[in-house]
Amino acid sequence: KDLTEATLLGAVMSLCAIGIMGLLFVSETAAFASTKLSTSIAVDDSTQPQIRLNFNITMLDLHCDYVSVDVWDALGTNRQNVTKNVEKWQLDSNLRRKFFSGRNRLVREVKHEDHDRTLEQMHQEEGMHVFELNNENYDGWMAKHEMAFVDMFAPWCVWCQRLAPTWEKFAQEVRKANMPIGVGKVNCVDEAVLCRKLRVMAFPTLRWFHDGKAIAPDYKMDRTVDSLVGFAKRKLEMDSKFKNWKKDAEEKNENPETIDE
Secondary structure (H helix, E strand, O other): OOOOOOOHHHHHHHHHHHHHHHHHHHHHHHHHHOOOOOOOOOOOOOOOOOOOOOOOOOOOOOOHHHOOOEEEOOOOOOEEEOHHHOEEEEEOOOOOEEEEEEEOOOOOOOOEOOOOOOHHHHHHHHOOOOEEEOOOOHHHHHHHOOEEEEEEEOOOOHHHHHHHHHHHHHHHHHHHOOOOOEEEEEEOOOOHHHHHHOOOOOOOEEEEEEOOEEEEEEEOOOEOHHHHHHHHHHHHHHOOOOOOHHHHHHHHHHOOOOOOO
8 A cells, every 4th residue: 555655755755866866966977077187196115126027038030139128017108128137048959048148238329320412312423332232142242252241121121221321331431441341232122032041130230241251249339431430440450361451451552453342
């Protein structure tokens, strides 16, 4: 009977419930539509100045020089590069640690050189001084140059495009100074087989060769003409056969001969 007959008490309770529900709906809708900014500070209880993260990553085909390690916070808004604190080990054929290769150094920004002419303009006005290597002429060219410096690049690489005029200018300076160095370049898109044979893993790769053998590590200093020329001079002066190259160059200037590419 209480559920089928209307009473004054039931009507009052129903109206109160409707009013409360309406009030809750309006307040929740207003809270959802409005935003406010609040901040809080959480103090870390740890007394250690650094957090130690242990990880072990083994890569068989990628040289660790080309790997960086970044640590992100939980929200993904803050990143810290910890590559400089990573220890490197050489592995044997059984993937066991063989030699300790030290820690990564803090990578500094490499300087590039700006030119007022494009590579095509240099070729049109002054000719081509860098020898283009491919799978057919590579061995013969290396046999003719005991000391060689080679740029292995990809045409789509922005840094390779920026280096191209500098590399051409560097070859001109080598020619002017009569330095006993072969300066070449390999297009790794057209000569993929040769670049795989040379184990090129990054672009551009600037590699020094002595008697056809690559001298590690690859060049990673500034990509300016002065830096490249200085590096080449130091390489020659460190070799017992070519340490007097300046005197030989002066003699060639007095008795000019045809220089083979």
